[in-house]
Amino acid sequence: MEWVSAALAALCLLALWALLAPRRWRLWRAVEKLPGDLALPLVGNTYVMLYTSRQEFMNYVGKTTKKYWPIFRLWLGPMAEIRISKPEHIEIVMGSSDLITKADLYAFLHPWLGEGLLTSTGKKWHSHRKMITPAFHFTILENFIEVFAEKAEVLVKLLKCKADGQAFDIYPYITRCTLDIICETAMGTQIDAQNNCESDYVNAVYSIGELTIKRILIPWLQNDFFFRMSDSGKEYYKKLEILHDFTRKVIRDKKLSKVTENNDGKADEIGRKRRVAFLDLLLAENLEGHRLTDQEIQEEVDTFMFEGHDTTSSAICWTLVLLGHHPEIQEAVHAELQDIFHEDRSRVLTMQDLQNMKYLEMVIKETLRLYPSVPFIARKVTKDVEVGGYVVPEGVTVTMQIFHTHRDPEHWPDPERFDPDRFLPDRVQGRHPYAYVPFSAGPRNCIGQKFAILEEKTVLSYILRSFRVESVQRLEDLQLLGELVLRSFSGHSVRLTPR
C-alpha cells in the first residue's frame, strides 16, 4: 500500500509542476528581460545581504537604482521584484484602480493590523475606505487641533530641560508626542507617553515595530513556524497581546459607556468639552447600520496607531534636522510665526493660524520630498502590466521607490538641494502629478495626509517659536534606514537654544 501512496504523491507533485512550470517559465523570461545585478540560482540577489549591513542597505539600493535607472529587477530567492522610480512609471501602478493589492511583505504586519485599511484589498478595502473617509473630514480634523496643541505644549516643557546647547537625539521626544496625539485622536485615551516612558503599551508599540523589522531582515524568521519558535517570535506575540488587549479594552469600555450617544460636543461631568475620537466615529458608523464587527474596528484602530505616529515623527524630525542646517530658512519660518502670533505665547491655536503657516507648509513639503517618511511602497501585480517598455508579469512585486522618484533630475533640478520655494504655487503648476508622492497617490493614497500636515504644523510651530535649532551631523554623513519609516541610523541629533 505504501508504494501506492508514494506513487500518488509523486503524481500529484508532477501534476502541480506541469501546471505551474509554464507560468513560472513565462514569469522568469519576462523578468529576465529587465536589467539588474547578477542573480544566483536559489538565492537570487539575497547574497548581497552577506556583505551589506542594515545601515548600508539604502545606499546599496541607491547605487543600484542609479546604475540601472529607471527600472530594474531583483530576485529574492525565487520571488521576483521590479523596482520603479520615474513618475511616468509610478503613475501606471499607483494610479491604477486594478493594482491595489499590497505585496507579500505586508503580511508581516497582519498579526498586528489584521486586514485594516493599509493591508486589506478587494471588496473589503473598498467598503471600509468608503466608510472611513468621512472620519477624516475637515470639520472632524478641526476638533483635533486642541489635542495637537495640548501635546505639543507638554513636548516644549520637556524640551526646555534639554535646551542647554548640548546635542541630543530628539527622535524619542517627538515619537512620544506623536504617540500621545494618535492615542487620543484614534482611541480617545490618554496614555501620557511623554511623561510616562515606562508604559507597557508604549513599550509594546516600540518592540513590535523593531521585531517586525528584524523579521523582514532575517530570512529564516520570515517563516511563521520558525518565527514562533524563536525568542524574537515569543517576545513579539507577548507584546502583541499587550497591544491587542489594550485596544480591545478601549473598544469594550467605549461601547459600554455608550459614549457614541453622548459624544455630540456636550460638556462632561467636569465641564470639559468631550472630544470625539476616530473610534467614536467607527462605532457610530456601526449604529447607522453599516456593520463593522468589533474585530474590524480593532483592525482599523490598530492601523491608525501604526500608520499615524511613526510617519509623523519621522517627518517632524527630518524637518528639524533640515532647518538646523539652513538657519536662513529657519529664520523665515520664525518670522512667519511671529507675524501670526506676535509675542503672545498663550493664545489658543486655531485652524486659521495653521492655514496661515504657508511658508512652514512649503518647508514641510520640501522635507517630505527629500526624506519621505515612507520611502518605498510595494504592490503585488495581479495582472500583466506594461511599464517602461517591459511586461511586468502577474505575480511579481513592484516596489515604487518614492525616495528616488523625488530625486528624479528630470523633474527636480539640483535634486539634493533643500529649497522650499519649489512648492510656490506657480512652480507646482505643470509638475508631473506623480513626481511628488510622499502620501502615495491614486486610490490607495494616505487617508491621513491632512491630519498629518496639521499635526506637523502644530508641533513644529510650538518647537520653533520656543527654540532655535542647530543640527550636529553633516547630512552627507547620515546613514539612512528605510525600514518601516525613514530614519537616520545614528539618530536625529540637534542642539536647542531658547528663543
Ligand code: HEM
Ligand atoms: C507624514 C505622515 C504620513 C505619511 C508620509 C504617510 C504616508 C502614507 C503612504 C505612502 C501610504 C501608502 C502606503 C502603501 O501603499 O503601502 C499611506 C497609507 C495610509 N496612511 Fe498614511 N502617512 C502619514 C500619516 C498618516 C496618519 C497620521 C494616518 C492616520 C491617522 C495615516 C493613515 C494611513 C492609512 C489608514 C493608510 C492606508 C490607506 C488605504 O490603503 O486606504 N497616515 N500613508
